Amino acid sequence: MDxxxxxxxxxxxxxxxxxxxxxITPGTRVIALKNVTVGDPHLQGHFPGNPIMPGVLLVEAMxxxxxxxxxxxxxxxxxxxxEARFRRPVVPGDQVRIEAERLGGLxxxxxxxxxxxxxxxxxxxxEIVLAETSQVTSNAL
Amino acid sequence: xxxxxxxxxxLLATRLKLAQTVDEITDDTPLFAPTGLGLDSIDALxxxxxxxxxxxxxxxxxxxxIRVLTSIRTIAEFIxxxxxx
Numbered sequence: 001m002d003x004x005x006x007x008x009x010x011x012x013x014x015x016x017x018x019x020x021x022x023x024i025t026p027g028t029r030v031i032a033l034k035n036v037t038v039g040d041p042h043l044q045g046h047f048p049g050n051p052i053m054p055g056v057l058l059v060e061a062m063x064x065x066x067x068x069x070x071x072x073x074x075x076x077x078x079x080x081x082x083e084a085r086f087r088r089p090v091v092p093g094d095q096v097r098i099e100a101e102r103l104g105g106l107x108x109x110x111x112x113x114x115x116x117x118x119x120x121x122x123x124x125x126x127e128i129v130l131a132e133t134s135q136v137t138s139n140a141l
Numbered sequence: 142x143x144x145x146x147x148x149x150x151x152l153l154a155t156r157l158k159l160a161q162t163v164d165e166i167t168d169d170t171p172l173f174a175p176t177g178l179g180l181d182s183i184d185a186l187x188x189x190x191x192x193x194x195x196x197x198x199x200x201x202x203x204x205x206x207i208r209v210l211t212s213i214r215t216i217a218e219f220i221x222x223x224x225x226x
Contacts, residue, residue: 080183105186111186129186
């Protein structure tokens with residue numbers, strides 16, 4: 001396995017929402033961290049004077065963590081977000097712990113259960129389907 | 142077999158967002174063909190995970206999925222052939 005699991009992600013620095021991997025069981029389960037800081041550019045406007053990490057970016061962070069469980073060398077796009085819940089705001093200073101578990105898959109599709117927490121308190125959860133793009137030709141079975 | 146068919150029907154009704162009610166679908170209605178329900182690959186994954194949870198049958202191979210997920214009847218026959226249900 002690569003010494004830095006994050007190097008598997010295709011995202012550039014400006015759109016990377018996972019900072020560190022704590023534990024990974026390849027293809028099965030990963031625990032990763034995202035540190036939210038006041039300098040995060042997307043917090044400037046969301047909202048001025050009241051910075052809150054956008055829920056959609058929490059989902060992106062959860063999807064990126066899940067992406068660490070894809071087969072080596074694959075890239076993927078979001079195909080489905082199910083049962084997403086946002087339980088409390090994430091603000092600068094929070095360290096978000098993201099835990100993703102692969103539930104199963106079919107062909108290029110992989111489904112994950114992902115939970116995000118701050119200091120042991122749940123902040124968000126979702127089920128996410130990623131589609132490996134190298135294999136996707138259409139959305140037909 | 143009838144019981145399995147009913148449980149597969151229930152699974153479709155609860156897991157998928159169908160345009161019609163499950164009562165309007167016959168056991169032989171094509172699930173994925175455009176002439177049938179026109180389900181897509183994400184629906185297929187939903188069904189595969191649902192079948193694993195409900196019946197304990199595992200489908201990981203896409204070719205097997207295409208064969209098994211043809212209709213309610215083929216799904217029920219597969220479950221029975223696996224000694225499940």
